[in-house]
Amino acid sequence: MSVTTLSSPVLAQRQPNWLVRLFDYKPFLIAMCLAPAIGLLAVFLTYPLGLGIWLAFTDTTIGQKGIFVGLDNFQYLLSDPLWWGAVSYSVIYTGIATFGKFALGFWLALLLNNHFPFKSLLRAIILLPWIVPTVLSALAFWWIYDPQFSIISYLLVDVLHWKSTNIDFLGSPWPARFSLIAANIWRGIPFVAISLLAGLQTISPSLYEAAMLDGASSWQRFRYITFPMMMPILAIVMTFSIIFTFTDFQLVYAITRGGPGNSTHLLATLAFQRGIAGGELGEGAAIAVSMIPFLVFATLFSYFGLARRKWQQGEAND
Amino acid sequence: MTDALAQPRVADTKAAPDTMAWDSGLRRLMMIYLPLGCFVLILLFPFYWMAITSFKPNAELMNYKEHNPFWITSPTLAHIKHLLFETAYPRWLWTTMLVAIGATTLSLIASTLAAYAIERLRFRGSPYVGLGIYLAYLVPPSILFIPLATVVVQFGLFDSPLALILVYPTFLVPFCTWLLIGYFKSIPYELEECALVDGATRLQILRRITLPLAVPGLISAGIFSFTLSWNEFIYALAFIQSGANKTVPVAILTELVTGDVYQWGALMAGSLLGSLPVAIFYSLFVDYYVSSLTGAVKE
Numbered sequence: 001m002s003v004t005t006l007s008s009p010v011l012a013q014r015q016p017n018w019l020v021r022l023f024d025y026k027p028f029l030i031a032m033c034l035a036p037a038i039g040l041l042a043v044f045l046t047y048p049l050g051l052g053i054w055l056a057f058t059d060t061t062i063g064q065k066g067i068f069v070g071l072d073n074f075q076y077l078l079s080d081p082l083w084w085g086a087v088s089y090s091v092i093y094t095g096i097a098t099f100g101k102f103a104l105g106f107w108l109a110l111l112l113n114n115h116f117p118f119k120s121l122l123r124a125i126i127l128l129p130w131i132v133p134t135v136l137s138a139l140a141f142w143w144i145y146d147p148q149f150s151i152i153s154y155l156l157v158d159v160l161h162w163k164s165t166n167i168d169f170l171g172s173p174w175p176a177r178f179s180l181i182a183a184n185i186w187r188g189i190p191f192v193a194i195s196l197l198a199g200l201q202t203i204s205p206s207l208y209e210a211a212m213l214d215g216a217s218s219w220q221r222f223r224y225i226t227f228p229m230m231m232p233i234l235a236i237v238m239t240f241s242i243i244f245t246f247t248d249f250q251l252v253y254a255i256t257r258g259g260p261g262n263s264t265h266l267l268a269t270l271a272f273q274r275g276i277a278g279g280e281l282g283e284g285a286a287i288a289v290s291m292i293p294f295l296v297f298a299t300l301f302s303y304f305g306l307a308r309r310k311w312q313q314g315e316a317n318d
Numbered sequence: 319m320t321d322a323l324a325q326p327r328v329a330d331t332k333a334a335p336d337t338m339a340w341d342s343g344l345r346r347l348m349m350i351y352l353p354l355g356c357f358v359l360i361l362l363f364p365f366y367w368m369a370i371t372s373f374k375p376n377a378e379l380m381n382y383k384e385h386n387p388f389w390i391t392s393p394t395l396a397h398i399k400h401l402l403f404e405t406a407y408p409r410w411l412w413t414t415m416l417v418a419i420g421a422t423t424l425s426l427i428a429s430t431l432a433a434y435a436i437e438r439l440r441f442r443g444s445p446y447v448g449l450g451i452y453l454a455y456l457v458p459p460s461i462l463f464i465p466l467a468t469v470v471v472q473f474g475l476f477d478s479p480l481a482l483i484l485v486y487p488t489f490l491v492p493f494c495t496w497l498l499i500g501y502f503k504s505i506p507y508e509l510e511e512c513a514l515v516d517g518a519t520r521l522q523i524l525r526r527i528t529l530p531l532a533v534p535g536l537i538s539a540g541i542f543s544f545t546l547s548w549n550e551f552i553y554a555l556a557f558i559q560s561g562a563n564k565t566v567p568v569a570i571l572t573e574l575v576t577g578d579v580y581q582w583g584a585l586m587a588g589s590l591l592g593s594l595p596v597a598i599f600y601s602l603f604v605d606y607y608v609s610s611l612t613g614a615v616k617e
Binding site: 020023024026027029030032033034036037038040041043044045046047048049051052055060104107108111112114116120122123124125126127128129131132133134135136137139140141143144146149151154158186189190194198243244247248249250253254267268271272275276281284285288289291292295299 | 350351353354357358360361362364365367368371379380382387388424427428429431432434435436439441447451453454456457458459460461462463464465466467468469484485487488491492495519520521545548549551552555556566567568570571582585586588589592593596597600601604607608
């Protein structure tokens with residue numbers, strides 16, 4: 001008697017809520033929670049990645065389904081001076097820009113790590129180049145690099161009288177290449193500086209106190225405390241920076257579009273020119289795929305950076 | 319792991335190593351303020367140049383002999399007027415806003431759920447799912463845009479802003495998920511256990527306990543996603559053809575750059591107006607930006 005009276009309200013309460021119970025069933029809930037993210041990434045990231053590799057082995061053009069052609073695209077690329085030009089400029093661009101960004105960014109982070117008034121305001125201002133759309137600041141650089149009305153030329157010629165003629169920033173290959181690298185460094189400094197500043201602030205001041213008591217010079221303190229303590233975060237930030245500098249597109253496309261005379265093509269802009277603008281999807285995909293070995297190298301670099309951090313902290317995992 | 323949350327507070331309260339105590343004022347000036355001043359000058363100059371160009375009349379813009387290029391003698395709104403009333407600029411702004419808000423909403427929903435499942439529901443293999451999503455962040459758009467263009471065409475979404483809303487989460491979801499995993503980690507698990515004991519369902523716990531506590535993380539992820547979508551270029555360039563559907567960064571470069579004589583005034587005014595929304599957004603949420611930037615790097 002008492003049992004039936006007890007169970008019936010419970011049943012009445014639970015029966016309509018089967019949906020609630022289903023959502024409280026852990027495996028179902030896990031599947032539901034992961035579905036949107038995994039679904040989006042599978043359809044718009046994993047599938048295109050695979051498709052891209054497949055396209056690289058076909059002769060697909062826009063509007064025409066291609067057939068498998070084996071390594072033809074890659075063989076063609078290997079004999080294409082433009083591709084070699086893009087590879088070497090990509091490597092030079094990444095190398096010099098990364099070095100510049102990290103040297104200047106590390107310096108800026110060390111400067112910001114001091115005490116001075118309006119520090120947080122300054123930190124906010126410094127991130128600005130990184131927040132503003134790259135293409136729009138690239139346009140500003142294009143205008144700064146104008147052959148006739150460049151403000152830099154004006155400064156050097158009319159104000160300081162260091163030179164007698166305007167600098168032709170974008171008209172010939174090497175000046176154009178270095179102008180782009182300068183713009184890339186300008187854009188990359190804030191990210192590097194702010195990330196490294198965060199790392200600097202985690203270094204315990206007691207380490208420096210101990211070193212100062214032992215009579216270490218400021219260079220020694222930097223070399224034996226700051227630098228080793230910053231290694232893990234440097235490795236991660238550098239990996240990100242290398243990956244996104246090597247595959248950069250916006251800056252070059254906005255300022256030179258690969259010119260003059262195709263001398264400033266990066267692999268990404270060359271892939272766009274061949275694949276989308278030229279309609280040779282297969283060949284464009286092959287150029288994009290040829291970036292992958294470099295990226296894998298950078299990712300491994302990151303992995304060992306992380307592994308090293310865990311090893312240093314003596315943690316199995318976190 | 320805990321320092322991801324502690325970052326914004328740590329930044330201002332913790333004393334920097336007091337290594338300069340013995341230094342004289344002059345040395346401090348030369349070693350710190352002078353280089354800092356140079357950095358700020360160089361980092362900000364392009365924006366100053368952009369702003370001042372957009373208000374200069376063409377006569378001043380092209381004549382450095384009679385007008386000091388660093389200043390304006392007779393400022394004009396002609397370039398901005400031209401932009402707003404003679405081009406489709408308002409339309410581009412609207413499209414960009416729509417795409418950014420759509421992609422941000424979609425990514426936030428997907429990544430909140432994913433981060434909750436990975437960090438709180440804890441199943442076998444959840445670290446691997448997390449690692450997989452992290453690896454997705456390392457795949458740059460430059461590799462994906464060609465095959466994605468064919469996928470977008472297959473889905474019949476070519477030239478539609480909807481394509482961008484669906485594609486942007488590929489780089490937003492990994493970032494947001496990792497940021498939110500860090501935030502969820504910092505919320506004491508005991509709170510959820512208490513709620514479980516009290517008979518709350520998992521979804522109730524997510525809605526009533528975890529999400530309200532993770533609001534700073536959600537704001538960080540949201541504003542960051544908004545900025546990244548606003549700034550995105552290569553997908554918008556590859557997937558959108560018609561002038562009316564373009565986003566601001568693409569439209570300025572492809573629609574305003576015409577012929578051999580560049581309308582620098584209009585171009586710079588367009589860049590300035592296109593940068594303003596994110597700059598304003600940024601000024602309101604600076605600390606969230608800094609914490610999400612540093613938090614994501616350290617995860």
